[in-house]
Amino acid sequence: MRDLSSVLALLPVAVLLALSWGMARQLGHPRGWMGRRWMSRMLNDANRTMLDAAVEAVDARSGECIVDVGFGGGHTLERLRPIVAPRRPVGIEISEAMVDAARERWGDAVETHLADVVSLPLADASADGVISVNTLYFWPDPAAALREIRRVLRPGGRLVLGVRRPGMMRLVPITWFGFRLRSAARVQDLLRAAGFDVRVVEKVQGELTFVARVA
Numbered sequence: 001m002r003d004l005s006s007v008l009a010l011l012p013v014a015v016l017l018a019l020s021w022g023m024a025r026q027l028g029h030p031r032g033w034m035g036r037r038w039m040s041r042m043l044n045d046a047n048r049t050m051l052d053a054a055v056e057a058v059d060a061r062s063g064e065c066i067v068d069v070g071f072g073g074g075h076t077l078e079r080l081r082p083i084v085a086p087r088r089p090v091g092i093e094i095s096e097a098m099v100d101a102a103r104e105r106w107g108d109a110v111e112t113h114l115a116d117v118v119s120l121p122l123a124d125a126s127a128d129g130v131i132s133v134n135t136l137y138f139w140p141d142p143a144a145a146l147r148e149i150r151r152v153l154r155p156g157g158r159l160v161l162g163v164r165r166p167g168m169m170r171l172v173p174i175t176w177f178g179f180r181l182r183s184a185a186r187v188q189d190l191l192r193a194a195g196f197d198v199r200v201v202e203k204v205q206g207e208l209t210f211v212a213r214v215a
């Protein structure tokens with residue numbers, strides 16, 4: 001009887017860890033019905049402040065080519081549409097569910113590609129700006145990813161990289177499963193090594209926005 005009560009006492013912890021594992025998988029690569037219907041809305045709501053800050057920081061103009069790598073629910077694409085018109089914003093995603101949801105929502109009004117950040121389907125120096133928010137944690141080779149982003153940016157082009165502070169993130173059990181958390185100094189080193197000039201914009205609520213220009 002005592003054994004059973006010890007097992008039952010651990011149940012909430014096991015449930016918490018199982019839910020955190022499932023959520024971490026969805027955040028890194030939304031899949032299926034849950035990805036399409038639920039994650040896209042949840043990501044837009046949970047990350048709205050960071051996404052708005054990124055759109056502001058990329059400082060887009062009419063007719064510019066602005067790309068969001070790992071656009072998730074696509075809040076940035078919605079915000080960018082009237083700003084870059086008559087051009088269309090460009091969204092890159094490794095998740096089929098996110099690309100499907102974006103195509104269902106915007107049709108051809110947004111240019112979407114199913115692709116990995118390390119192999120972008122864009123020509124050299126073809127983009128004026130790139131946004132990528134809450135994605136760096138999931139890139140196994142961030143140096144290769146940043147070099148690839150630099151390749152598609154024109155000279156003087158802007159990269160806006162949004163991440164949450166690792167200290168705060170480590171307290172959330174979801175990040176114990178597959179997240180690669182990097183300090184602000186490490187992110188700046190990676191950006192400089194990829195050939196960017198870097199400025200850091202610190203925001204409230206544990207967010208960091210790096211604004212980097214092709215050096």
Ligand SMILES: C[S@@+](CC[C@H](N)C(=O)[O-])C[C@H]1O[C@@H](n2cnc3c(N)ncnc32)[C@H](O)[C@@H]1O
Pocket residue numbers: 027028029030043044047051069070071072073092093094095098115116117118132133134135138139
């Ligand atoms: C936590 S979500 C963030 C979505 C959105 N940027 C936001 O902040 O709400 C991470 C997104 O990055 C995408 N992603 C992860 N690894 C990627 C990669 N290697 N190339 C392109 N997209 C990737 C995932 O599919 C997922 O939609």
